[in-house]
Amino acid sequence: MNTLFITGVTGFLGGAVLEKILNSDQAVNLLLLVRASNPQEGLERVKANMRKFHVHEDILARLNADDILIGDLANAHDFLSDPRLDQVTHVLNCAAVASFGNNPLIWKVNVEGTLALATRMEQVEGLQRFLHVGTAMSCTPEQDSLVAESAEFRENAEHLVEYTYSKSTIEQLMRQQCPRLPLLIARPSIVVGHTRHGCTPSSSIFWVFSMGLMLQKFMCSMEDKVDVVPVDYCADALLMLLNSSAGQGEVVHISAGEENSVRFADIDMAMAEALEKAPVGDKYAQVSYETLVKMRRELKHIFGPCNERLMLKAMRLYGAFATLNVRFSNDKLLSMGMPKPPRFTDYIARCVQTTQGLTIPEQMAVDFK
Ligand SMILES: NC(=O)c1ccc[n+]([C@@H]2O[C@H](COP(=O)([O-])OP(=O)(O)OC[C@H]3O[C@@H](n4cnc5c(N)ncnc54)[C@H](OP(=O)(O)O)[C@@H]3O)[C@@H](O)[C@H]2O)c1
Incomplete structure (x- = not known):
């Protein structure tokens, strides 16, 4: 059976993915990275987030403290020696400081800690996929454009915030320094709300x-x-990408595209x-x-x-x-079998x-x- 290691499950995107997994009865071993002082507290944090997605208590009762890996990407070496990581077959890396503010941990977490995690996972023999969640905005898009996916970044591009700079840097570092990592990069555009739960999981943006x-x-x-997708669509796309046969290093937008972006x-x-x-x-x-x-x-x-x-x-x-006024092409995602996203x-x-x-x-x- 596959073992899926997810980071960022106490957040918006990672939470939406965990909701889908828990409600789908998928046969998968879970290992969840959580910041907390002990596994029980970590478990409670995960459950608290799942309640924002209205996951039923009977389903939550199936999660247990053994599924939790306590760890902080700002001090990644404290948890990277955990032997459970050697059993992981798939990684979904949603954790990041996703803030437009001046959070002093942006670089330490989004670049240094994430690179340490990628380097560690590259050593895991049975690893089949490392799905990293980037952001479409990290490519510093031109105004009024329809952006296609590219692994190239413009040199000396001016980033509006440090967050997008950190996200473009980590993509490049993982490519350069982890050549054997089965890397796939998903770049969501702007994720707002949930089609059924609205902004209860998060009022972000x-x-x-x-x-x-x-x-x-x-x-x-x-x-x-504006190119907006709901978090549940984003979660479906991430799960599809995790099990897809996309080539190593491929970049895929999860976006509304030209057709479903709204004025x-x-x-x-x-x-x-x-x-x-x-x-x-x-x-x-x-x-x-x-x-x-x-x-x-x-x-x-x-x-x-x-x-x-x-x-x-x-x-x-x-x-x-x-x-x-930028839209991100979703042709690649649709060609891989994802249905069109709902409009905002x-x-x-x-x-x-x-x-x-x-x-x-x-x-x-x-x-x-
Ligand atoms: N939301 C969007 O519109 C959007 C769009 C494009 C891309 N993305 C990308 O999607 C990913 C998830 O974003 P989100 O919107 O879900 O953000 P979020 O709700 O703020 O969640 C961030 C997650 O990362 C975890 N995290 C933060 N710092 C950590 C650390 N030092 N060690 C371990 N875990 C840490 C958080 O844990 P705590 O609960 O402990 O803080 C939380 O679980 C990010 O990579 C972001 O760049 C988001």
């Missing part, structure tokens, strides 16, 4: 759309498109319908970041109690990505319902860890 519409101003135009105007209309109110429509103005800065005193009135500086920082960072606007009502009563500052905390 959803608040950006609500924020722009509440302000009636943002840096993108209503005609710009901000579509998001406005779908949100308005979910909230049973009029869309912002013509009242919306595309503005510069400087205009938003001048509105800083109004932010408390629009969003309630908030840290003005953090709100402005969020607008600057996410506004820069929103104006890219198809399930946005679930995201709206599950964030009601939460302020924007409360929703955005998850992205500024």
Whole structure:
């Protein structure tokens, strides 16, 4: 039987994959990397995350402390000697500091710790697949483009945040330093919500759309498109890729692509319908970041109690990505047998319902860890 080692199961993407595995009765041995002080505490952290995906308690009872490998990628050598790693046949590496903030651990975890893990797993004889979760944004895409997958990165590319820089660096280092690793790289585009559970598992990024519409101003135009997929689609794609025969070193987008990316105007209309109110429509103005800065005193009135500086920082960072109007080709994934993804606007009502009563500052905390 296969032994699947998953990192990042207490997070959004890793959690969505574990949900699928637990609900599918797949015959697989699990080994789950978790940060905690002991296996029982680690197990409780995993279960707490699974409850956000509404996994039934009877199913959760099948998980046990022996499935947990306690470890922190910031101190990877403390857990890499665990002999259970030698039995692993498949790795799904979802763990990362996925933050646009200045988390001091970004490099240590996303680059150094991840490289140490890849180097260790390269030594495992029975390893069939090391599926690394990258990010489509790590290729520093050109504005207004449809991006095809490429393992090449532009030299001296300017990254908007250290996070994407760390993600492009680790891909290159794994290729250079782990030539025998059965590496496959999945690059999701922008993962927002879950088609059934909305934002209960995570409100990551959803608040950006609500924020722009509440302000009636943002840096993108209503005609710009955004490439969003739901986390459950992303999880299905990761599981398909884990067992696929894709060649070593291949890069695959998990994305909405040209066909299923949506315009901000579509998001406005779908949100308005979910909230049973009029869309912002013509009242919306595309503005510069400087205009938003001048509105800083109004932010408390629009969003309630908030840290003005953090709100402005969020607008600057996410506004820069929103104006890219970039779509990531999903031809490769579809040719491998994945169905087309749902559009963001198809399930946005679930995201709206599950964030009601939460302020924007409360929703955005998850992205500024
Ligand atoms: N969400 C998106 O839109 C998106 C898009 C493209 C790519 N991705 C990629 O998908 C992956 C997962 O992202 P996500 O959205 O699921 O992020 P997330 O919800 O923040 O989850 C991150 C996971 O990584 C774990 N982790 C962080 N630091 C760690 C460390 N030092 N040692 C061990 N584990 C650590 C976290 O554990 P704790 O619970 O202990 O913190 C958590 O389980 C990342 O590689 C990200 O780059 C995400």
